[in-house]
Amino acid sequence: MTAKCLLLVLFKVIYAVIDFGALEFNLCYSGDNKFSVLVGRTIEQCMEECIARDYCKALNFRTKMKICELFATTSSEHFSPGECLYADKTNLQPSSTQNVCKRGEVQETSGCVIKECISITIPEHGRVLGNMRNVGKDIRYTCEHGYKVKNNVPTPVAECLETGLWSVNVECVNMAYTWATWTGWSQCSVSCGGGQRTRTRSCTIPIQGIDDVQCLQDDPVNHPGIESETCNHPTCEAPTIGKFCTVDADCIETEGMCIGGRCFCNPLYRYNVTLQNCIKVCEILTDEFDVFEHVAIVGYNDIQYEMPAASVDVCIKECISNTNCLSIDRYSKFGILMCNLSQVSRDMILDALPGHLFDYDVSSIYTRKCK
Structure with a gap:
């Protein structure tokens, strides 16, 4: 046998x-x-x-x-x-x-029990990845090239529920996108000597069942969403940060400004030695202060000089009320609390004229915080 x-x-x-x-x-x-x-x-x-x-x-x-x-x-x-x-x-x-x-x-033995999800709706212009239909199992949907999942859902996954139904069904829609206009060029990465600047644009999908939405381009070579070009070709002039000036135009750094006869970076910027330019470091100045003990600004605390104050809070209130005030020199003179209001911050002095920061045991600098 x-x-x-x-x-x-x-x-x-x-x-x-x-x-x-x-x-x-x-x-x-x-x-x-x-x-x-x-x-x-x-x-x-x-x-x-x-x-x-x-x-x-x-x-x-x-x-x-x-x-x-x-x-x-x-x-x-x-x-x-x-x-x-x-x-x-x-x-x-x-x-x-x-x-x-x-x-x-x-x-x-107990009767009829749901074990699988059977009906799978295969989307037009798409397909289902996976064939496991047991309760708790997953399948994935994908769309053909040129089509996208409706409502921009990324790689949707459907789970077989205990009801015998799939958790989601998918529809693939045509990506008939059009390009929006370019944004303006960004700030050049350097003030001179040849840098880079960029501009961007978005695309919209005005198709059935979908509101106009931004999308990622499928073909970044032929239809780029970002462009770049070189800028500021002329040979760099010598940096003017900390140098003498009479008007802002005398300061060649981007966002450079003339304060008290010297070139400083804008209060929202810091000087970058490598780029030889003023680079933005924060969005706004707040009404809060950083405190630096045993140091004072000398020569640029001329908004209000030697203002007697009962407390530090009085000094801070005076500075906040003055749009040009960026920092406070606080010290004691003959047992009386004094404050000098300055139109530059500690960081601006460090970048342009570090020699105007002096060590004083009885002094402190209150500088507006950046956010």
Whole structure:
């Protein structure tokens, strides 16, 4: 008696209601409609799983790994030799049992229980990635080139819920985008000697079911959303930061300004030695102050000189009320608290005229914080 005959006899003794003669040996089905993969099953259990599902049409039992694969349809185009037992559902249904469970449900002792999500809506101009339909499993949607998921959802994932329904369905829509106008050029990266500046533009998708939204360009080479060019080619002049001046135009640095006869960076900027330019470091000056002990500004605290004050809060209030005040020199003179209001900050002095910062044990600098 051949090995195949012995195996069939054994199967018939153990599980007589199933026709094991319907099994095809060393034949694997490889269709793309696989909806469940069950690990650690016997061939009997695999056949029971298929019989319990009205929508199961065929099965593979991979003998080496004891894996049961269930399929929703069969096609003669998807067979190949392999270490499988294959069976068509039409030869497995026991004559004594009639399946009364709905699609997605499996007959168990307690009754019909939802185990899988069956209906998958494949989007037009798109496809579904993955074929696992068990409750709790995920599938992914993707759209063809030139199409995008409606409402701009990034790589949507659908989960098979306990209700037997998928958590999301997807629609792929045409990316008929148009380009908006360019923004203005950005500030040059250097004030002279050849730097870079950029400009950008966005694209909109005025298509059905979607409000006009910004999108990322699909073809950044032929349809760039950003352009750059060189700027400020002339040879650099010597930096003027800290040098003598009479008007702002005498200060060649970007955002340079003339204060008290010297070139400083704008209060929102700091001087960058490498770029030889004033670089923006914050957006606004707040009404809060950083405190630096045992140091004083000398020569640029001339907004209001030696203002007697009962407390530091009085000094701060005076500075905030003066639009030109950036810092306060606070010190004690003959036992009286004095304040000098300055139109430059400690950082501006450090960048342009560090020699105008002096160490004084009895002094402190209050400089407006940058945000």
